[in-house]
Amino acid sequence: MPDEQPLLLIGNPDNRRTSGLQEARERMGMCPAVVLSYEKLLRTWRQGGTLAELVKSSLLSSAPLIRLDAPGEDWHVERGLLHLGATENEMCSNQISGATGLELAGIESVVTNVLSSSPPMIGQEMLSAEACLTLKQQWGRIYAPAQWFRGWKACLERIRVEAREVWPDVRFWNEPEDIGLMFDKRACQRHLARHGISVPPLLSSSQPVTCRETLRAAMEDSRMHRVFVKLACGSGASGVVAYQMNPRTGAEIATTTVGMEAVRGKNIFYNEGKLRKYTSPDEIGILMDWLCAEGAQIERWMPKATLGQHVYDIRQLVAAGQAGHAIMRLSRTPITNLHLRNERMLPAEAGVSEQHMSMIQQAAQQTMMTFPESWSAGIDVMLTGGMNPRAYVLDVNPFGDLLYRVQHHGLNTYEWQMMLLRKEPVTHA
Incomplete structure (x- = not known):
């Protein structure tokens, strides 16, 4: 692949990721990426169009490298993905209602397989396609996460198919199917475990964990009384709960960023951007019933290594198989995400040993090797405390390269990746 193979960036044009990448390409003497917005793409699909129509006038003379960036931080895109998820739900419902007995058995088998590896097909909250496009933005509110994820998966698949119809030899920075897998915390952690990567032990259960009652029963059976319950498709600490239950008294504590309130008899949930602690059984029941019904990753709450009074983990960027930028995320609470204004520190500054x-x-590098069709990701890794720590992979973020004020060999994250792109071009098909 020549150095100047065109780059098509599908993302949100006005956000920090797009500007960071474009500035890096300019500084490295590379042609700017052609930018296609998710909002425009989703709107074109709703109007019956295709990706091919949008790239006709893009001056892409040859098959590009396509980088799919994060869809967040844009309300129109969020609504569009909810709408696409609603459309997919309705299509599935229509297939089931119109199927014969034999066809229905086949559909139910597919649904069962999907449910075993992904958030529920519908989730507790379901919005109609029409309602999605008229939603008014409420800052921080978490709308129908399982439906959103279904829309996001459909978006990724449609981009994959339509891009290869336009350019049969197109290459993706990160393969769309891999991005979907990385986003699904449950399926991703099982994928890593199958490949021998150390991940926190998952909560085992003889039946699906769909509410607090089944969660508590599974915790009792497994004697796992401290767990992290994570929205399977959440990011930035959205929908993460550090949950503990006293095995003798049954008392419980849930530490989370999720706020909730009843509006006209309906519970709504939102990301407060700060941690709060629930101890009321009624409130915890509402929270955990919603979280489990929408689809949750449930894993052992493991003690992390500490620095002073803080626990920490590390976001490690890997690109072209190489480990680059790393940042420590420190917190006095169990949840370390930087979105919560937790402290950050360079590992060298903190004295982390070689x-x-x-x-x-x-x-982190071994984790990326399990995604041979993808080129870069931010890997969240924790070390256990004690004299003989072990490393466990907590999360894989396909868009985990937005790291501020961190350099590697004198380059920021985007400059470093552009440099590698020239030396170690994307070669997977």
Whole structure:
């Protein structure tokens, strides 16, 4: 692949990710990426159009490298993905209602397989396609996460199919199917475990965990009384709960960013951007019933390594198989996400030893090797406390390269990736 293979960036044009990448390409003497907005693409699909129509006038003379960026931070895109998820739900419902007995058995088998690896097909909250396009933005509100994820998966698949119809030899920065897998915390952690990557032990259960009652029963059976319950498709600490239950008294505590309130008899949920602690059984019941019904990753709450009074984990960027930028995320609480204004520090500043950084880098690089069709991601890795720490992979973020004020070999994250792109071009088909 020549150095100047065109880059098509599908993302949100006005956000920090797009500007960071374009500025890096300019500084590295590379042609700017052609930018296609998710909002325009989703609107074109609703009007019956295709990706091909949008790229006709884009001056792409040859098959581009396509980078799919994060869809967040744009309300019109969020509504569009909810609408696409509603459309997919309605199509599935129509297939089931119109199917014969034999066809229905086949559909139910597919649904069962999907439910076993992904958030529920519908989720507790369901919005009609028509309602999605008229939603008014409420800052922080979490709308129908399972439906949103269904729309996002459909978006990724349609981009994959339509791009290859336009350019049969197109290459993706990160393969759309991999992005969907990385987004699904449940399926991703099982994928990593199958490939021998150390991940926190998952809560085992003889029946699907769809509410607080089944969650508590599974915790009792497994003798796992401290767990993280994470919205399977959430990001930025949205829908993450550090949940603990006293095995003797049954008392429970839930620490989370999720706020909730009743509006006209309906519970709504939102990301407060700060942590709060629930101890009321009624409130915890409402929270956990919603979270489990929408689809949750449930794993052992493991003690992290500490620095002073803080626990920490590390976001490690890997591109072209190489470990680059790394940042420590420190917190006095169990949840370390930087979105919560937690402290950040360079590992060298904190005195993290070369041996421990080597463990983290190896875990991150081995994680990326399980996605051979993808080129870069931010890998969240924790070390356990004690004299003989072990590294565990917590999360894989396909868009985890937006790291502020962090350099590697004198380059920021986007400059470093552009440099690697020239030396180690994307070669997967």
